Each structure stands twice: as structure tokens, then as C-alpha cells.
Amino acid sequence: MPDKEISGKVAAVGVGTTQFGKLPGWSAEDLGIWALDNALADCGLARGDIDGLIVNRIPDYQRFCQMTGLDPRFVNVTPGQGRMSGATIQIAAMAIASGMCETIALVYGNNGRTGGVKYGGATDRYGATAGGEWFPYGMTSPGAVHALMFDRHRHEYGTSQEQLAHVAVTFREHAALNPDAVMRERISEADYHASRYICEPLHLFDYCLINDGGVAIILTSAERARDLAKPPVHISAFSQATALPDSAFPPDDFWREPMGLIARDIREMSGIGPSDLSGTMIYDNFSPTVLFTLEGFGFCDVGESGAYVADGNLARGAALPTNTSGGHMSESYMQGWALNVEAIRQLRHECGERQIAGAETIQYMCAAPLLSAIIYSR
Amino acid sequence: MSDLASLMPPLDETNRPYWEGLRARVIRLPRCEACGRFRLHDTRYCPHCGSDRSEWATLSGRGRLWARCVFHQVYFEAFRDRVPYGVVIVELEEGVRVYSNLTGTENTMDVPIGAALEAEFEAISDDATLLKFRPA
Ligand SMILES: [Zn+2]
Numbered sequence A: 001m002p003d004k005e006i007s008g009k010v011a012a013v014g015v016g017t018t019q020f021g022k023l024p025g026w027s028a029e030d031l032g033i034w035a036l037d038n039a040l041a042d043c044g045l046a047r048g049d050i051d052g053l054i055v056n057r058i059p060d061y062q063r064f065c066q067m068t069g070l071d072p073r074f075v076n077v078t079p080g081q082g083r084m085s086g087a088t089i090q091i092a093a094m095a096i097a098s099g100m101c102e103t104i105a106l107v108y109g110n111n112g113r114t115g116g117v118k119y120g121g122a123t124d125r126y127g128a129t130a131g132g133e134w135f136p137y138g139m140t141s142p143g144a145v146h147a148l149m150f151d152r153h154r155h156e157y158g159t160s161q162e163q164l165a166h167v168a169v170t171f172r173e174h175a176a177l178n179p180d181a182v183m184r185e186r187i188s189e190a191d192y193h194a195s196r197y198i199c200e201p202l203h204l205f206d207y208c209l210i211n212d213g214g215v216a217i218i219l220t221s222a223e224r225a226r227d228l229a230k231p232p233v234h235i236s237a238f239s240q241a242t243a244l245p246d247s248a249f250p251p252d253d254f255w256r257e258p259m260g261l262i263a264r265d266i267r268e269m270s271g272i273g274p275s276d277l278s279g280t281m282i283y284d285n286f287s288p289t290v291l292f293t294l295e296g297f298g299f300c301d302v303g304e305s306g307a308y309v310a311d312g313n314l315a316r317g318a319a320l321p322t323n324t325s326g327g328h329m330s331e332s333y334m335q336g337w338a339l340n341v342e343a344i345r346q347l348r349h350e351c352g353e354r355q356i357a358g359a360e361t362i363q364y365m366c367a368a369p370l371l372s373a374i375i376y377s378r
Numbered sequence B: 001m002s003d004l005a006s007l008m009p010p011l012d013e014t015n016r017p018y019w020e021g022l023r024a025r026v027i028r029l030p031r032c033e034a035c036g037r038f039r040l041h042d043t044r045y046c047p048h049c050g051s052d053r054s055e056w057a058t059l060s061g062r063g064r065l066w067a068r069c070v071f072h073q074v075y076f077e078a079f080r081d082r083v084p085y086g087v088v089i090v091e092l093e094e095g096v097r098v099y100s101n102l103t104g105t106e107n108t109m110d111v112p113i114g115a116a117l118e119a120e121f122e123a124i125s126d127d128a129t130l131l132k133f134r135p136a
Helices: A028-043 A061-068 A084-097 A142-157 A161-175 A189-194 A256-270 A287-296 A305-310 A337-347 B016-023
Strands: A010-017 A052-056 A074-078 A103-110 A197-200 A213-221 A233-242 A279-282 A361-366 A370-377 B028-032 B054-058 B062-071 B085-092 B097-100 B116-123 B129-135
Touching (some): A010 A028, A010 A337, A028 A061, A084 A103, A161 A189, A161 A305, A256 A361
Parallel strands (some): A052 A074, A052 A103
Antiparallel strands (some): A010 A233, A197 B062, B116 B129
């Protein structure tokens, strides 16, 4: 577990996003710079104030510094996978808490939609299906892995497609209130069931939306955060765990064991448990991941996630408002980054129509072969 | 049928015995001589105990259905005329899992999870044979 002393010592002070959608002509670096400029303006800092940089999905930190004039003491680049967003924020928090640097810019840029990125087929690089060994059987894509996991979950616990539908429908309901979301037209349960299968049992609406866009987050020490433009949002707790050795196939326990470790850590580190949260942001690459996350982090009992979402608990104004931006399936697949921004904006009470009333603490979670969680507090 | 063969992985010393085994209608995988566990054929060292001593041993071909899905999206040109098609995870009785397809059923979803399965060998070209499964 990270040292309790670190709790509250690092704050998110600036966030920036680009437009999301089809943005031809914009490189990953360009999108990152667009977002970075917005994040700097958000907190009132200049490029010269940044002494730490981690880029994600932008392939080369050196090139990025040449393009921006950023001159950091601390620098890193993390693999362009969605599971890395939470982990990257954690690396930044540790670097600041240790004194290696004071103010870090985290910059993400993704031109995957214009670039024709596909998460399936001959270019599949997903850990479970990369390498082509299973291509002659037609097996490819992270979506298929999650379809198989959902099939297994419904076998073990009786989870139904009718229950699963509530995830996509609820998040679209949230996106309808988010002017930045790519998909804002409400869908009904009937629309969900009528939509085509991509990989049965998963429908089109169970899949995230590949788009172009950029996201930047600026973190700094709690002391430095005090005199910046916006109220600081503190990182109260964070932890990660992995389930890598057997990850060529789905996990038997839907990642419950590593999530349990993280849940214990962050509760211990912050004193904040599931019932204390104003809301959550759940990494929703595919809607079944939301079910697995709710069980693994203890928001409902094992096998009860289907009933939990069908009861409407994830809606804004319900027990556990979740993915109020619309998340990856309706706002845009910004690989976890925009969900962290949404957590920060909610805690600043900047979210307009979709604001969670009186939001005080929000937990971000990602369930994948690398799992992470972060608790943010205002 | 040669279009499926175009999706075959390149063969090298790590996987050639496996694919040659399937052509001969046997399932052969590396079994660790130190800990006795089978593994898929992609590593020199045993991921369970670290030993680099292994032998190619034959599996029974019996297993159970672990999970199912049905592809409707076309990810490979070779599957354009094959959608919808099922893909399953099979747990072999030796503990190894594989992705595969079911034979002898119209709809993969009709075969229940946990069903006993038996290996079936399906040649897709003169050089390549796939490991498929049918309900036992
Ligand atoms: Zn061994």
C-alpha cells in the first residue's frame, strides 16, 4: 500500500480536453498540445512551470519536448493502453510526493480514429489475442475476450443480457447531458436489444467508441495547489495490482482478487470506503467490465452486479452515480483519461446539468490485466 | 479453403512441433520435466517453475467448454462468408486452455458451458490443420 503520508499531498489542479470525434490532420502530439494548453489555462500555469512530464499514447517524450519547449526534470512515457491511464497518474503522484518534481503534466493524444486503429484483426495487439496464434479460428479482439467473460459470468451467476443493457442505456442517458460527448442521443433498452451484435453476447452499444482526441491533467503538490486558479482536487488514495501471468485467457475470478487488494489499500490509505463516495468513474471499454468492477471493489456482492445495475444504481441521482460524462461507450474512448478528468470536474462542481449534487469524493477504477484505482477528494 | 491458411502464424522451432502434431491428428504441447505442467508452445522456460527442460507430450483431446461467443463482425477477409461463427474457450483435462471452434452444432450457443468435448482435427490446407472440438 502507498504510504498513508502521501494521502492528500498531491492535487489535480488543471484539466484540459480537446474536441472528441473525427479530427483529420491532427497528430497525437497536436492533440496532446491542444489539451495541454487548455489544462495550463485552466490552472493559470505556463509551460515553464512544468517540471515533470509523462506522455501516453504519444510515442516519444523527446519529440514532444522539442515540439513544446517543455523542459522537465522528470520525464516518462507509458504504453498506449487504456489500463495505463490510472497507473500513469499514480506514477506522477509518487514522483511529486517523493520530491522528484513538483508540477507534472500528463499528456495523452490519440489520433486512432483518423489513423484507422482497429482493436481486432491482423493488427490485434491485445495481450490475450495478440500474435496471431488464434486467428485461423477467427479469434481476435479485446471485445471478444469480454464477450467470453460475460458468457462465463452469466453461466456462473445467471447475469442476463437484460441486466447488462442498463449499463449502456444509463451511460448514454448521462452523455445526453454532456456537450462534449460524441453520442448524445438517448437509447432505450429496446434500442439496445435491437442493435446488432458485434461479438455475441455483446451488442454494438456494449463497445466503446474509438475517436480522435486529447486529454491533459496537471498535478502538483498540495502546497503549490493552494494558490492556483481553481480549487484543488486532492488524490486521497491510489493503488494498483495485476493479473498478468495467465492473461492469455480471461481470469477465472473476473479480476476479483487483485481488485480486493486495491480496495483494501485505498480504504486504508484514505479512510474512504464505498459507502462514502459521491460517485465513481469505471473504466468501461466494454460494458461487462463495469459489472466485474462493481463486484471486485465491493459495491455489490459477488454475482449481484447484474441486479445492481438493473436496479438503476449507476444513474446520476441514484446510489452510485457512475460515468456521468457518458464514459467510453458514449462520451469517447479516451482510454481512462477523460474519466479521470470527469472525476476532477465533478469535484469542482463544474459539470452543469450532469453535476452530482454536493460531490465530495469520487473513485476511479480500471479492471484489466493491470488494475488500478484512485480516490479523488475536493 | 486456402484463405483460412493465410491466417496461420509463421512457424518456427517453438511452434512447429505443435502444428505438425495437429497435421498428424495428435495434440502435442511442451510438458515441463521439472514440474510436469503443460504449457502453450510459445516459451522456452516454464512459466510455472522456470525450468527450461521440457518434452513434447501428447494430450488426450478431452476437455470442457469454458465460455462461448459468436462473431458477427468481420475482422478477417477470410471470415467474411463465415459470419456468424462461434469461438470458444476449451479447458483441456491437462489444465491447458485453448481458443477454438465447435463442430457438429449449428449454433455454438446451443452447447452449454461445462459440456464435455472431444478434439477434432480439421485440415484447412495441405500444410495446416486446426484443433477443433465436438460435444463428446
Ligand atoms: Zn515447470
